[in-house]
Amino acid sequence: GAVVSQHPSWVICKSGTSVKIECRSLDFQATTMFWYRQFPKQSLMLMATSNEGSKATYEQGVEKDKFLINHASLTLSTLTVTSAHPEDSSFYICSARDLRGQETQYFGPGTRLLVL
Amino acid sequence: AQKVTQAQTEISVVEKEDVTLDCVYETRDTTYYLFWYKQPPSGELVFLIRRNSFDEQNEISGRYSWNFQKSTSSFNFTITASQVVDSAVYFCAPDYKLSFGAGTTVTVRA
Numbered sequence: 054g055a056v057v058s059q060h061p062s063w064v065i066c067k068s069g070t071s072v073k074i075e076c077r078s079l080d081f082q083a084t085t086m087f088w089y090r091q092f093p094k095q096s097l098m099l100m101a102t103s104n105e106g107s108k109a110t111y112e113q114g115v116e117k118d119k120f121l122i123n124h125a126s127l128t129l130s131t132l133t134v135t136s137a138h139p140e141d142s143s144f145y146i147c148s149a150r151d152l153r154g155q156e157t158q159y160f161g162p163g164t165r166l167l168v169l
Numbered sequence: 170a171q172k173v174t175q176a177q178t179e180i181s182v183v184e185k186e187d188v189t190l191d192c193v194y195e196t197r198d199t200t201y202y203l204f205w206y207k208q209p210p211s212g213e214l215v216f217l218i219r220r221n222s223f224d225e226q227n228e229i230s231g232r233y234s235w236n237f238q239k240s241t242s243s244f245n246f247t248i249t250a251s252q253v254v255d256s257a258v259y260f261c262a263p264d265y266k267l268s269f270g271a272g273t274t275v276t277v278r279a
Binding site for chain 2: 148
């Protein structure tokens with residue numbers, strides 16, 4: 054149990070295009086999902102907390118208009134990187150917390166984004 | 170906000186050696202959770218252990234064990250008889266919002 058998927062796993066795009074990343078909890082419901090980004094050989098940085106049916110809460114320094122988050126259902130959250138630029142190239146990871154409140158976050162496999 | 174310090178950047182051991190990873194955290198919360206995650210080269214984070222702050226009993230689970238000392242805000246993690254497959258980056262993280270430490274890269278050599 055407690056499987057989280059992400060799609061796509063790899064994406065290469067041109068500068069200026071938008072990229073959507075999906076995060077799904079496959080076998081549990083998640084009122085809260087989290088989006089992280091990770092640069093090579095660095096730790097994970099929390100970008101935003103995604104709450105089902107409400108607006109996402111962004112961490113300081115994260116542009117909400119740049120990184121659009123939608124949490125349309127208890128099993129799906131999407132992150133859209135709008136007008137991507139090379140500096141947005143990173144490893145994006147989502148996690149989901151089980152609705153049953155076990156406090157444990159389960160992570161997706163991550164999405165590697167390369168903006169040319 | 171939570172602050173997590175993993176003082177060890179890299180640890181390299183020979184297979185079958187024990188590895189202890191240090192973690193010191195800061196929190197103003199009186200009750201909280203503590204986690205250890207593993208990130209192998211594939212990139213996917215793997216949940217290892219979770220502890221409640223009010224339960225200081227140290228446990229062993231297979232080759233994993235942990236030492237939680239609330240008085241010193243430390244939550245150390247030990248891999249016994251390490252194996253090559255244990256090579257990964259290990260992250261300590263307190264609280265459900267997961268303020269990750271910088272991570273410790275463990276390399277186990279055959």
